[in-house]
Amino acid sequence: MPTPRQVYVAVIGVGGVGKCFLNQFQALRTRMSQARTPTYLDLIFVSRSSKVLFSESFRPLNLDTIEADLNNSKQPILEASALVEYLSTAPEKVILVDNTSSLDIARQYPAFLRKGISIVTPNKKGFSDSFELWEDMFAAASNGTGNGGYLFHESTVGAGLPVLSTLKELVETGDEVTKIEGVFSGTMSFLFNSFMPVGGGGGSFAAEVKKAKDLGYTEPDPRDDLNGLDVARKLTILARLAGLKIQNPTSFPVQSLIPKELESCTSGDDFMARLPEFDDQMERLKQEAASEGKVVRFVGSIDVASQNVKVGLEKFDASHPIAALKGSDNIINFYTKRYGSNPLIIQGAGAGGEVTAMGVTGDVLKVLRSLN
Ligand SMILES: NC(=O)C1=CN([C@@H]2O[C@H](COP(=O)(O)OP(=O)(O)OC[C@H]3O[C@@H](n4cnc5c(N)ncnc54)[C@H](OP(=O)(O)O)[C@@H]3O)[C@@H](O)[C@H]2O)C=CC1
Ligand SMILES: N[C@@H](CC=O)C(=O)O
């Protein structure tokens, strides 16, 4: 007869995704405590860029008051390396949820994993950094080749859509993935669907960028979406999972939509303030495509055999499924040997706090199922 167990959870980042995650975690915690064999989930650490809250003795934090408690906390900031030490002394298994976009934190994943701490994250930075870091992470993880903590990152591609789990299952069941293509950015999808809808009309480009930011679709700095790198990071992750040794997200052609004149902007706010000056350029792009009866969309593709990866704008006929996407929808086509010329297609919202947090919460469940 299995016995009840306790698992600790530590959360870094309480922004758009982090806040939704904490709500979903609270509901999960209740459900797990009522299961036939209960799991008691306790939040023992939470932080944001300027605040940290935890107890030296691993006393659970109160989820009902967590936001105010964190903001009122006077505890000194813990560097990631100090957090590794603190969590590794916990008397129960620990899952660390990284809801930031910090590369510095991601670089510590191998250290956390080697100490038996599991990691769940929507943060793409570590998985698309050097191939060496990718290898270090999976060499340490128990669901890689190591015997440390477990590592899951479903929301790094397509937010909560089951993109990575599907690709892994295709590969692990022996299918041969030949090509992956589609729309991989919720922000870019939203921008082009609303700025250049099929049938004409649409708002100004800069106004749509602001809407995408306000809706929580963009990266913390929207330039990370508009420069194409967010999509390049996702394709790097997919290509690596499909077996390609892509060195980094700039080792293949990536089209940037940042106007030359704005490349020197010192902050995201400065960039956003000046973007309307360049609405005319985007309007010309729209008119040019319309004169051919087409629309423009921001897409990416990976040709596995030729190792050809690319990211950028392409024109589509109005009848094409990519032209017909709505809102922040992503569409991901997997061409494989088994599926032949009709790809396996995954489609749905590819950005937003709730759907991204769903992928993160789902990954917490995967860790709980894996931990014995
Ligand atoms: N938004 C979306 O639709 C999707 C997001 N993602 C990924 O999810 C992650 C979070 O995105 P999102 O919630 O939108 O971003 P936000 O900017 O809303 O939130 C980021 C959070 O991380 C905190 N933070 C940043 N750096 C550090 C640090 N060094 N130490 C501790 N805390 C830190 C911020 O602190 P503070 O509050 O003090 O600023 C903030 O709470 C990103 O990696 C993003 O790429 C993935 C898929 C979709
Ligand atoms: N900024 C990203 C968020 C999800 O990864 C996007 O727009 O797709």
Ligand code: NA
């Ligand atoms: Na996903």
